[in-house]
Amino acid sequence: MSELVLNINGISYKVIAAQEETLLSVLRNQLNLTGTKYGCGEGQCGACTVLMDGVATRSCSIPAAAAAGAKVTTIEGLAVNGRLTAVQQAFLDEGAFQCGYCTSGMIMSVTALLLDNRAPNDEQIHGAMNGNVCRCGTYPRIIEAIKRASGLTTSGGDR
Ligand code: FES
Ligand code: FES
Incomplete structure (x- = not known):
């Protein structure tokens, strides 16, 4: 287990994650950002897609640690003050x-x-x-x- 600081939707979160814990798992199970979905878990369906520094990334297929230092955007981070993109x-x-x-x-x-x-x-x-x-x-x-x-x-x- 290691402590990570993740920047999600402009907010810094400290989380404790096992080495193999995926970004998707941290988003859904630790941060309650459940808009990002678990589909195949194998990088094949796209249900878990988030942006990492503006690039579409399958969050089921990368360890949470790989997102440290990046700006991650989830579906919850798109609308601003209720205004949809x-x-x-x-x-x-x-x-x-x-x-x-x-x-x-x-x-x-x-x-x-x-x-x-x-x-x-x-x-x-x-x-x-x-x-x-x-x-x-x-x-x-x-x-x-x-x-x-x-x-x-x-x-x-x-x-
Ligand atoms: S859950 Fe299918 S690509 Fe991630
Ligand atoms: S999987 Fe049902 S709307 Fe796309």
């Missing part, structure tokens, strides 16, 4: 979910994509979202949400 709003507007289990990870992956590329083309969208699985099959609406968010982001300067 353009990506969150676009998912709502397009109804881009059914059970919602994949949604946090989808939104985090899209957020990372648009941070890197504010106007991605279809190929870039598919490439960025390739590792995010939706068991409900809402992919067409997710794609529409990404395009809507991309438009808002481009014209409105929102994130």
Whole structure:
């Protein structure tokens, strides 16, 4: 066990974690940030996606210690004062979910994509979202949400 300081959504947390404890486990079980979901646990589904220094990262597949020194953003850290980001709003507007289990990870992956590329083309969208699985099959609406968010982001300067 070792003590770590993690910067999550702009707040510093001291946690005690075993060497093999994943970032996902610390987020959900120690910090009660349960918006980040456990799906496959093997880096294959994207449900656990968070941002590490702006990069989409599978939190089930890295030890918590690997996040020390990084700025981690979870789904709980996106909205500011109740104001949704353009990506969150676009998912709502397009109804881009059914059970919602994949949604946090989808939104985090899209957020990372648009941070890197504010106007991605279809190929870039598919490439960025390739590792995010939706068991409900809402992919067409997710794609529409990404395009809507991309438009808002481009014209409105929102994130
Ligand atoms: S739970 Fe992390 S990729 Fe599936
Ligand atoms: S909305 Fe159910 S898994 Fe995507």
